[in-house]
Amino acid sequence: xxxxxxxxxxxxxxxxxxxxxxxxxxxxxxxxxxxxxxxxxxxxxxxxxxxxxxxxxxxxxxxxxxxxxxxxxxxxxxxxxxxxxxxxxxxxxxxxxxxxxxxxxxxxxxxxxxxxxxxxxxxxxxxxxxxxxxxxxxxxxxxxxxxxxxxxxxxxxxxxxxxxxxxxxxxxxxxxxxxxxxxxxxxxxxxxxxxxxxxxxxxxxxxxxxxxxxxxxxxxxxxxxxxxxxxxxxxxxxxxxxxxxxxxxxxxxxxxxxxxxxxxxxxxxxxxxxxxxxxxxxxxxxxxxxxxxxxxxxxxxxxxxxxxxxxxxxxxxxxxxxxxxxxxxxxxxxxxxxxxxxxxxxxxxxxxxxxxxxxxxxxxxxxxxxxxxxxxxxxxxxxxxxxxxxxxxxxxxxxxxxxxxxxxxxxxxxxxxxxxxxxxxxxxxxxxxxxxxxxxxxxxxxxxxxxxxxxxxxxxxxxxx
Numbered sequence: 001x002x003x004x005x006x007x008x009x010x011x012x013x014x015x016x017x018x019x020x021x022x023x024x025x026x027x028x029x030x031x032x033x034x035x036x037x038x039x040x041x042x043x044x045x046x047x048x049x050x051x052x053x054x055x056x057x058x059x060x061x062x063x064x065x066x067x068x069x070x071x072x073x074x075x076x077x078x079x080x081x082x083x084x085x086x087x088x089x090x091x092x093x094x095x096x097x098x099x100x101x102x103x104x105x106x107x108x109x110x111x112x113x114x115x116x117x118x119x120x121x122x123x124x125x126x127x128x129x130x131x132x133x134x135x136x137x138x139x140x141x142x143x144x145x146x147x148x149x150x151x152x153x154x155x156x157x158x159x160x161x162x163x164x165x166x167x168x169x170x171x172x173x174x175x176x177x178x179x180x181x182x183x184x185x186x187x188x189x190x191x192x193x194x195x196x197x198x199x200x201x202x203x204x205x206x207x208x209x210x211x212x213x214x215x216x217x218x219x220x221x222x223x224x225x226x227x228x229x230x231x232x233x234x235x236x237x238x239x240x241x242x243x244x245x246x247x248x249x250x251x252x253x254x255x256x257x258x259x260x261x262x263x264x265x266x267x268x269x270x271x272x273x274x275x276x277x278x279x280x281x282x283x284x285x286x287x288x289x290x291x292x293x294x295x296x297x298x299x300x301x302x303x304x305x306x307x308x309x310x311x312x313x314x315x316x317x318x319x320x321x322x323x324x325x326x327x328x329x330x331x332x333x334x335x336x337x338x339x340x341x342x343x344x345x346x347x348x349x350x351x352x353x354x355x356x357x358x359x360x361x362x363x364x365x366x367x368x369x370x371x372x373x374x375x376x377x378x379x380x381x382x383x384x385x386x387x388x389x390x391x392x393x394x395x396x397x398x399x400x401x402x403x404x405x406x407x408x409x410x411x412x413x414x415x416x417x418x419x420x421x422x423x424x425x426x427x428x429x430x431x432x433x434x435x436x437x438x439x440x441x442x443x444x445x446x447x448x449x450x451x452x453x454x455x456x457x458x459x460x461x462x463x464x465x
Contacts, residue, residue: 022446029443032452033436039392040432050424067094071367072144074098074136074171076160077151079105079434079457081387081417082351084113084426086149089356091115093363098143100136107437108457109429114422118143125159133163137170145171149327149366151349153456154232157181174366176326176347184328184347187230187267191342197321199314200341202270202333206230208262210255216268218244224271227255228344231264242271269343274335277308280350281315281330281375282365286323288316289365291375292352296331301455302414303352304384305377310340312375318342351455354385354417384414387454389431417455430457 073090077083078101087097087110098118101108102125111119122135140148148171150160161178176184183189188206195201207213207227218225224242245251260266278300282290293311294303311332319328329350333341355378356362365376391411398404419427435452438459442449449459 025446025448026443028448029439033439033443036432036436036439043428043431046419047424047428050421054422054424067363070094070096071146072096072098074100074140074143074145074148075151076100076149076156077153077349078108078110078119080110080151080351081455081457082349082353083151084110084115084418085354085357086151086349086362087113087115088420088423089359089362090366092360095363095367098139098145100139105434105457107434109426109431109434110457112425112429114425125163126155129159129162132159133166136163137166140167140170147172147174147367150175151327154185154346154348157185157346157348174326176324180322180324181347184345187228187269187344188265190345191267191269193322194318194342197318199318200339202272202341202343204267204269207260207266207268210258210260213243213255213268214252221270223273225268226271227258227260227266227268229259229264229266240271243268272333272335272341272343274333274341277306277311277332277334277340278350278352279311279315279330279332280352281319281328283319283324283326283328284366284369285325286320287371288312288319288375289372290353290356290362290377291315292355292378294352294355300351301390301453302384302386302410303355303417304414305355305382308334308340310334310338314340314342316375351417355382357385357415357417357420358382384410385417386411386414387418388416389454430454435459 073095075083075086075090075097078099083099087099090097091114096117097115098120099108099111099116100120100122103121103123106121108119110116120135120139122139123131125132136148139145148167150157150173152160157175158178158181160173160175161181164173164175164177167173175181183193188204191201191204205212205216213227224244226240226242241254243251243254245254258266276296277293278296279291279293281288291312292303292305293308294306311330311334314332315328315330326347327349329346329348329352330342331344331346333343335341356376359376359379359382361376365372391407394407398407416427418430431454434457435454442459442461447461449461451460453460
């Protein structure tokens with residue numbers, strides 16, 4: 001008969017595993033900190049030269065624009081590059097920018113941007129929604145905010161919609177109402193809405209129990225399927241295992257490994273072979289104001305604008321029918337026959353907006369009440385955007401001279417999304433303040449991470465934000 005071990009013996013058996021895990025986390029964080037420390041002198045030199053040259057270069061440039069009616073703009077998501085880009089765009093147009101982030105990211109490197117007038121932190125909305133709304137309201141009143149532009153995480157979009165009724169008496173909230181945000185963020189509900197508008201989307205099914213997948217008759221289908229979590233899942237979203245697997249046993253093992261439940265529903269979506277694209281659109285009263293489109297990948301850290309009239313037509317029809325005002329992004333598949341299928345919608349700012357780094361009309365696209373006539377797109381002379389530290393990391397995966405040539409060519413023809421000659425401090429502070437402090441905090445708590453996302457300005461963790 002089996003006997004239970006004494007508590008002290010159980011601890012002795014577990015301690016070696018725990019020690020190994022702790023050491024692994026320690027070396028992961030410490031090793032990364034050392035690498036960042038080694039490259040820091042290069043970054044410091046670049047920033048110092050920029051700070052010295054910038055005042056001289058301004059002598060040969062036109063004066064900064066002065067808005068006819070300057071506004072106080074509040075932008076959230078202070079840790080993310082897309083927020084920095086919007087702050088710079090509003091500042092360049094003559095507006096005053098106030099930045100906000102949650103308490104966890106008080107260390108945001110973007111607060112040091114010359115485009116940012118003030119920086120505040122708030123409680124985390126999903127944990128303290130009422131305190132978050134009150135904090136925003138206090139900032140709006142104190143800074144006399146005219147327009148609030150939320151730049152949210154996937155989890156945060158809904159809470160800014162909840163805050164909209166409280167903030168609207170004091171400022172314009174450029175964001176969707178809660179019911180619209182919920183619908184757009186729900187992959188299945190969005191798909192059904194687009195289908196009702198006679199727009200092309202893949203065949204899909206809502207899954208609340210693994211047995212629904214295991215009992216599904218795949219033999220009647222011409223294409224395979226993939227499973228995606230409807231609530232945002234920073235880890236499983238990269239898993240695009242095609243169903244059914246080679247054997248029923250493999251299918252069952254995969255499906256049962258996923259956290260599917262009525263509380264955390266998934267969508268089983270038809271997998272359509274083709275080329276993937278992602279978009280960002282700024283819309284007001286159903287009018288497409290700002291639009292960009294680029295080829296997509298699972299871990300998107302490179303953006304180059306491409307013309308795709310079919311995708312723009314799809315987006316234009318969707319936002320016009322719903323009379324949307326806010327920021328919205330889509331993922332598309334263009335099949336071999338040219339048909340474009342929207343596979344996902346995100347009711348928030350897309351990092352592809354970094355492609356507007358040199359566009360003078362971004363602020364107008366957000367603020368102007370009168371119709372613009374046609375959507376603004378990245379300028380023809382704008383370069384593809386990337387994140388230098390991600391590109392340097394990619395060097396470790398190069399295995400041939402041809403790959404190296406391709407890397408050099410792409411690096412030289414693009415531009416860093418954070419660095420700007422006349423605003424260089426965020427480039428230093430994100431990489432050697434914001435990320436190192438997050439690493440130190442994880443090391444203190446013996447917490448690991450999956451990858452560093454310099455674009456979003458965070459450590460991607462299991463169950464993270």
